[in-house]
Amino acid sequence: MSRWNTCNILQIAPDARRLWQFDAKGGGFVLAREQRVPHTEPLSARGVAKQWSSLWQPKLNIAWLPAENVFLRVVELPASTPEETFSMVELQLEKISPLPVTQIVWTMQVFGLHQSPPKPDGTVESLQTVVVVIAARSLVEEFLGRLEQDGFLADRLEVPMLDQLATVAGSVNGAWFFPLTLGGQNAALVAWWGGGALRNLSFVTLPATGDRGKELKDQLAHIAWSGELEGWLPASSQWHLVADPVNATEWENVLRAGLNEPVKIIPPPAPAELAARTAVRAAAADAKVHLLPPEFTTRYHQQFVDRLWLRGLAYGGLMYAFCLAIYFCCVAYLGYRTHGVEQQVVSLGGSYTNALQLKARFGVLQERSQLKYAALDCWQLVAQELTSGIELKRSSFADGRKLSLSGQVASSDTQKLLDFYDSLRKAKLNGQPMFNPNPGTSDQLVYRKQGDAVVWNFGLELQHGEAVGK
Numbered sequence: 417m418s419r420w421n422t423c424n425i426l427q428i429a430p431d432a433r434r435l436w437q438f439d440a441k442g443g444g445f446v447l448a449r450e451q452r453v454p455h456t457e458p459l460s461a462r463g464v465a466k467q468w469s470s471l472w473q474p475k476l477n478i479a480w481l482p483a484e485n486v487f488l489r490v491v492e493l494p495a496s497t498p499e500e501t502f503s504m505v506e507l508q509l510e511k512i513s514p515l516p517v518t519q520i521v522w523t524m525q526v527f528g529l530h531q532s533p534p535k536p537d538g539t540v541e542s543l544q545t546v547v548v549v550i551a552a553r554s555l556v557e558e559f560l561g562r563l564e565q566d567g568f569l570a571d572r573l574e575v576p577m578l579d580q581l582a583t584v585a586g587s588v589n590g591a592w593f594f595p596l597t598l599g600g601q602n603a604a605l606v607a608w609w610g611g612g613a614l615r616n617l618s619f620v621t622l623p624a625t626g627d628r629g630k631e632l633k634d635q636l637a638h639i640a641w642s643g644e645l646e647g648w649l650p651a652s653s654q655w656h657l658v659a660d661p662v663n664a665t666e667w668e669n670v671l672r673a674g675l676n677e678p679v680k681i682i683p684p685p686a687p688a689e690l691a692a693r694t695a696v697r698a699a700a701a702d703a704k705v706h707l708l709p710p711e712f713t714t715r716y717h718q719q720f721v722d723r724l725w726l727r728g729l730a731y732g733g734l735m736y737a738f739c740l741a742i743y744f745c746c747v748a749y750l751g752y753r754t755h756g757v758e759q760q761v762v763s764l765g766g767s768y769t770n771a772l773q774l775k776a777r778f779g780v781l782q783e784r785s786q787l788k789y790a791a792l793d794c795w796q797l798v799a800q801e802l803t804s805g806i807e808l809k810r811s812s813f814a815d816g817r818k819l820s821l822s823g824q825v826a827s828s829d830t831q832k833l834l835d836f837y838d839s840l841r842k843a844k845l846n847g848q849p850m851f852n853p854n855p856g857t858s859d860q861l862v863y864r865k866q867g868d869a870v871v872w873n874f875g876l877e878l879q880h881g882e883a884v885g886k
Contacts, residue, residue, distance in 0.1 A: 420699050421473035422448075424464050425691040426568055427480045427576075430600070433566070436691040437463055445695040447688050459566050466569070466720050468727070478698050479563055479570040481707060483605070484598045486575050487514055487550040488617040495529055495542040502705060505548055513550050521707045522550045525578050525697075527585055530613040545614045549575055551707055560712055569716045572698050573707035577605055579693040580658070581614070583685055590654030591636075593671070594684070595663040604667065606636070608643065608653075615648035622670060629673030636674070655679045790878060794819045797843045797850060805829040806836055818859075819851075822873035827865060833872055837861045840876065851876040 423445055425436040433453045438445035453459055466475055489512045493504050505524050509517050525547045532541040556573065563570055580594050589612070594605040602622040608615045620635045622628055643649030657667055657679050664681050671679045685693070698706075791813045798821065802808060809823040825833045843850045859875035 419474055420476045423476040423478065423695040423699065424568075425478050425480065425694055426459075426464075426563070426570075427687075427691075428482070428562070430597070433459070434687065435459065435463070436688055436695075438692060438695050440699075445692050445699070447692060450688060459568055461567055464568050468724060470720075471724075476695070476699060477569060477571045478574050478694060479559075479568065479572075480576050480694070481551060481556070481559060481573045483575070483577065483596050483603075483619075485551050485555045485559065486577075488575075488577065488605070489513075489548040489550065490614055490617050491546045491548055492543050492613075493546055495544045498526075498702060501526065501544070501546060502702075505546060509548075509550075512548060515550070515552055519553050520550050521553050521556050521709055522548060523706050524548050527581065527614050530611065543613075547578060547581070547614070547617065549578070549707065553709065556707060556709065557712075560708075569719070570708060571713075571716075572701075574694050574698055575707075576690050576694060579690050579697065580605070580684070581607055581617075582693065582697075584656070584658065584682070585614070589650045590656060592656045592658060593667060595657075595659045595667055602666075606639065608639070608648070610643075610648050610650040616643060622667070628670050631674075632670055633674035656682055658682045658684045660684060790817075793845055793850070794876075794878075797840060797845070801836055801839045801843060803832055803836060805832050817878045819876040819878070820873070821876070822871075824866070824869045824871045825863075827868060827870055830863070830870055833863060833870065834861070837874060849879045852879050 420440050422440065423438045425438070427434045432455060435451040435453060436447060437449040437451075439448045440446075449463070451460070451463075464477060466477075491505060491508060491512065493501060496504070502524070509520075509522065513520055513522070527545040527547055529542055529544050532543050534540055551573075559573075560570065577594065577596075584592055584607070589609050592607045592609070594607070596603055596605060598619065598621065601624070604620050604622070606616075606618050606620055608617075616639065618639050620632060620639075623631050640649055655671060655675060655677055657664060657671065659667055659681065660683070668679050668681060684690075794813060795811075798808070798811070798819075806825050806829065807823045808821060810821075812820045814820065841851055841853060859877060861872065861874040863870050863872035865871075
């Protein structure tokens, strides 16, 4: 029972449909909701249809098959396992079925164990009573078609008479009457107990006119004769009527008139209690032994899977469309902002071009100013470091970065030339080196002797360009 989360029981009555919804709790089923739905109104799809949640919260849908569509047979078999009992009943179907076996669906329910009468050798055998429920396949398929029109896809078909019998199982010997309606006619299921075991099940009808007591007595007499022939009729029978007050009044009068014996009236279980018993029994029953044809089970399962796939695809399509809508909205918004920026760029194009021109002109003027200051700074440093004895003949300042000097010195003053070169190379202006301390090959000091004098030349590259002199 733990595999089920909820259970729905549907009864199709002549006046309306009754639906009980149970929740699995504490090893049983607790009534959660009870509905009475007219035939002109649809069933609530939310309550009976299986959704995505049914994958992890299984739902059991059960429909009560009308009593006029079934046959009930009582079979006594040796006590055995459920599998062996099923096989033994299957072997007896040809004998007990009122219809060809190929045209029926059937199920069974074990109603207790009892001991057989002692054999000549004194041994007894453990027996079990099995109630076999038989229904015409055509009527079951027609009934399932009506359920499908109401949107109710049944997992099992059950008969409430089995649960009514279970409420009085093991009672005293005698006949038990359960009033019901068969095809619009008053009838009753008669259960005969003898020797502590259920012996026979049969239906009797109550005529609308005539001597109803005599007609009922004749029907019961035929059942009693059959019981005498088969040896199960008890020596003395007690008569029990399981009925509500309305049916009890009618049936008690008829039974007393026909039998001329006292009848004990017993209140029946409430419909909700009977539905709960059906839910518990069906949830614990073998999934392979029921009245629902296997092809319907397969088709309903495939429809459930297909419905999940289609809904999954629909939800996926909606999610894709939603994401696509968000994407296009974002693209449109960004396009709108881009267009605004482009318009702003167009509006600022003229002023931007003018700014670039002004910047270029300012750069030219600034370069000229820096060249002027750089040249003056270089001449200032040269003048400060130039000592007597060193003759400067030529100087040049090229590209705003390079100072070239050349001249001559007496041979005896060569050391002064070297000191002049080193001091000028390391000269600073405003605390920053003026020239690059690592000259290239072409900028190093070069001198050679020419007659009594030494001719020299070297180059100096400004460390920080033209901005040093500012």
